[in-house]
Amino acid sequence: MFDDLVDATTGTRGAGALSTWARVENAACAHRVATMAAMLDETYALSGSADRDQWCLDNLDAVAAHIGAAQNITPGAASHQLLIAVALHDRFPRVAAVFAEGLITYALVKTVVHRGALVIDPDALRALDALLAEAFGNWELRSVDKTEKAIDVFVHQVDPHAVRRSETKARGRSVEVHIEEDGSGMATVLATLFAHDAKAFEARLRNLAKTVCPADPRTADQLRADAVGAIGTDRMACLCGNDDCAAAQNPPATGVVVYVIASDETLADPTATPESEPPAPRPETPAPPPEAPEADAPPISEESAERAAIDGEEPPLFDKPLRDLTLTEALTPAPGYFAKLRPAAMMGGQFLPGAVACRAAVGATITRVVHPGQTPPEMRYRPSKKLADFIRCRDMTCRFPGCRIPANQTDIDHTIPWPHGPTAASNLKCVCRRHHLLKTFWGGENGWQDTQLDDGTVIWTAPDGREFVTTPGSRLLFPELSAPTAAITPTGGPTPHTAGLTMPRRKTTRAQDHARRVERERELNELENELGADDVHAGPGDGEFLVGGDDEHGRARRLEGDPSG
Structure with missing residues (x-):
C-alpha cells in the first residue's frame, strides 16, 4: 500500500503533488508508529519480561530509550510516541488501518487515543473503533476544539461515562x-x-x-x-x-543555583587594570593648574557598549533623519551588538550571548574550571570536585543519545566500571539516573554498551547492534574543554555490570496505575452524570470525591471508593 502511494506521486506537480505527498507522509508516520509497537511486543516476548514490568525502568522505558536514540529525541518525547503507538495498535486497529492508508494525520490519531482512553468495555471499544474508522473516510477539516467535540460524540454513543471532562480553569492553573x-x-x-x-x-x-x-x-x-x-x-x-x-x-x-559556562575573556572587566600592571604613582600636586583644559572622557570599548546594549531604550535605527538618507543607507541598518564578546552556555546546552552571560555573572560565585590534561587518575571511586566540575562543564547534558537533562542533574558514570576502570576524565561522563539504570540493568552482552574516547566522545551500542555517537555538549562553544585527556588503562579483571546491585522496583506496574486512573475518572464522570457537574469535585485522595450538599443540612457528603456509598 505504501509503495502504491509513493508511485502515485510520479508525474504530479503543484497542489496535486502536495496532496499526494501529504498522504505519503501520513502513511510513513503510520509505519513508524507501528514499528514502535512491534519493538515493545518483541521485548515482551523475551524471557523474564513479566518480572521487569515492576522494575523502576520497565520494559516500556527500555524500548522508549531505544526509540529516542534512533530518532535523536528526548526520553519524554519517545515515551509519549510509544504510548500512542501501543494504544493505537491494541485499542484502535481499524483507525490504525485508516492511518496506514495516509487518510488521517498523526495529530488526529493522538486526539483519538486521548479522547477514547476511558473506554474499557471491549464491545464498546470495538464499536468506537468502527465508528471512527468509518467517519474518517470523509473527515472534514476541523479546529482542535471541534475535532475533540466530534470524537466525544462517538465516545458518548458507545459509553457515556467515558467522555473526558474538561478541567476547570482553576484546576488547570500552571x-x-x-x-x-x-x-x-x-x-x-x-x-x-x-x-x-x-x-x-x-x-x-x-x-x-x-x-x-x-x-x-x-x-x-x-x-x-x-x-x-x-x-x-x-x-x-x-x-x-x-x-x-x-x-x-x-x-x-539566593539559595537557587543556575550553572553558566563562560570563558575568561567574556567575564573580564574591560575597565579593570591588569594585575601585572603597577598602579600609577600619585603626583605631588594633585590639582592641575586652573587654566589646564578639562580632559576628555575615556572612550567606551566595544565590549562595554555590548554589555550596556541590553538595557535602556532602543537606539535609533539611523544616525540622521530619514529624509537625508540615500536608498543604500536606508536598506543597510547599522551593525548591532552581540558580536565581540564570546558567547556562553547554560548547563544543559542553552546558548547565551556574551552580554547576557555577563549579566548572569552579577553577584554570582565564579569557579574556575581546570582541564585535567594528562593528569593521572584519581585513586578513589568518587571524583574530586575539581574533576567533577570539569566533567559536567565538558558534557553539559546527559550523554545518552537524544537526552537533554542538564549535567548538574546527572550522575557521573564510569564508562568502564570501577575499580576495573579508573576515575579519570577519559573514563567519566554525565548520565541521567534513567539512562544510568538503563546501562546498568539493560546492559551487558546483549544490551546497551558504551565506549569512551579520550576527547569525551561516547559511542553507544544498542541491543540490535546499531551504534550512536555523542560528543560533549561544550565542543561547539568551548572546544578547549574537549582536548584529549590522559588515556586510561583498565586494571584487573572486568566486574559484572550488576554485581551487588538491585534495580529499584515499582509497587504497582504501569498497567495497574493506568487502570486505576481510568477507573477513578470514570467514577467521577458517573457521579457528574447523576448529580450534575457543578456538585462534584475531585477529592484529595485516590478514588475520593466531594459531593455538593444533598442532605437535609446542605452539608457536603464524602464518598470514598464506592460511588453508591
Missing part, C-alpha cells in the same frame, strides 16, 4: 517556562494564577523594581522582567555603575 532555542539567551514564562495571587505577585515585582537607584539604565518593563528573575531574592542588583550607589552595596543573594 506555570510554564520555555527557554528560547534561537540563541538569544531569553526565555518566555507563561503563568495562570489565582487573581489574588496575581495581584500580590504584581506588587512584589513593583517592590523589587524599586530596590535599584534612579540612575539604573533599565526601562520600567526591563526592571519588571528582571524582577521576575530576582523573585527568589529580596532585592535586585543595581546597574548604574556608580561607586557611591547605596543600592549596589547590598547585592542580591
Whole structure:
C-alpha cells in the first residue's frame, strides 16, 4: 500500500503533488508508529519480561530509550510516541488501518487515543473503533476544539461515562517556562494564577523594581522582567555603575543555583587594570593648574557598549533623519551588538550571548574550571570536585543519545566500571539516573554498551547492534574543554555490570496505575452524570470525591471508593 502511494506521486506537480505527498507522509508516520509497537511486543516476548514490568525502568522505558536514540529525541518525547503507538495498535486497529492508508494525520490519531482512553468495555471499544474508522473516510477539516467535540460524540454513543471532562480553569492553573532555542539567551514564562495571587505577585515585582537607584539604565518593563528573575531574592542588583550607589552595596543573594559556562575573556572587566600592571604613582600636586583644559572622557570599548546594549531604550535605527538618507543607507541598518564578546552556555546546552552571560555573572560565585590534561587518575571511586566540575562543564547534558537533562542533574558514570576502570576524565561522563539504570540493568552482552574516547566522545551500542555517537555538549562553544585527556588503562579483571546491585522496583506496574486512573475518572464522570457537574469535585485522595450538599443540612457528603456509598 505504501509503495502504491509513493508511485502515485510520479508525474504530479503543484497542489496535486502536495496532496499526494501529504498522504505519503501520513502513511510513513503510520509505519513508524507501528514499528514502535512491534519493538515493545518483541521485548515482551523475551524471557523474564513479566518480572521487569515492576522494575523502576520497565520494559516500556527500555524500548522508549531505544526509540529516542534512533530518532535523536528526548526520553519524554519517545515515551509519549510509544504510548500512542501501543494504544493505537491494541485499542484502535481499524483507525490504525485508516492511518496506514495516509487518510488521517498523526495529530488526529493522538486526539483519538486521548479522547477514547476511558473506554474499557471491549464491545464498546470495538464499536468506537468502527465508528471512527468509518467517519474518517470523509473527515472534514476541523479546529482542535471541534475535532475533540466530534470524537466525544462517538465516545458518548458507545459509553457515556467515558467522555473526558474538561478541567476547570482553576484546576488547570500552571506555570510554564520555555527557554528560547534561537540563541538569544531569553526565555518566555507563561503563568495562570489565582487573581489574588496575581495581584500580590504584581506588587512584589513593583517592590523589587524599586530596590535599584534612579540612575539604573533599565526601562520600567526591563526592571519588571528582571524582577521576575530576582523573585527568589529580596532585592535586585543595581546597574548604574556608580561607586557611591547605596543600592549596589547590598547585592542580591539566593539559595537557587543556575550553572553558566563562560570563558575568561567574556567575564573580564574591560575597565579593570591588569594585575601585572603597577598602579600609577600619585603626583605631588594633585590639582592641575586652573587654566589646564578639562580632559576628555575615556572612550567606551566595544565590549562595554555590548554589555550596556541590553538595557535602556532602543537606539535609533539611523544616525540622521530619514529624509537625508540615500536608498543604500536606508536598506543597510547599522551593525548591532552581540558580536565581540564570546558567547556562553547554560548547563544543559542553552546558548547565551556574551552580554547576557555577563549579566548572569552579577553577584554570582565564579569557579574556575581546570582541564585535567594528562593528569593521572584519581585513586578513589568518587571524583574530586575539581574533576567533577570539569566533567559536567565538558558534557553539559546527559550523554545518552537524544537526552537533554542538564549535567548538574546527572550522575557521573564510569564508562568502564570501577575499580576495573579508573576515575579519570577519559573514563567519566554525565548520565541521567534513567539512562544510568538503563546501562546498568539493560546492559551487558546483549544490551546497551558504551565506549569512551579520550576527547569525551561516547559511542553507544544498542541491543540490535546499531551504534550512536555523542560528543560533549561544550565542543561547539568551548572546544578547549574537549582536548584529549590522559588515556586510561583498565586494571584487573572486568566486574559484572550488576554485581551487588538491585534495580529499584515499582509497587504497582504501569498497567495497574493506568487502570486505576481510568477507573477513578470514570467514577467521577458517573457521579457528574447523576448529580450534575457543578456538585462534584475531585477529592484529595485516590478514588475520593466531594459531593455538593444533598442532605437535609446542605452539608457536603464524602464518598470514598464506592460511588453508591
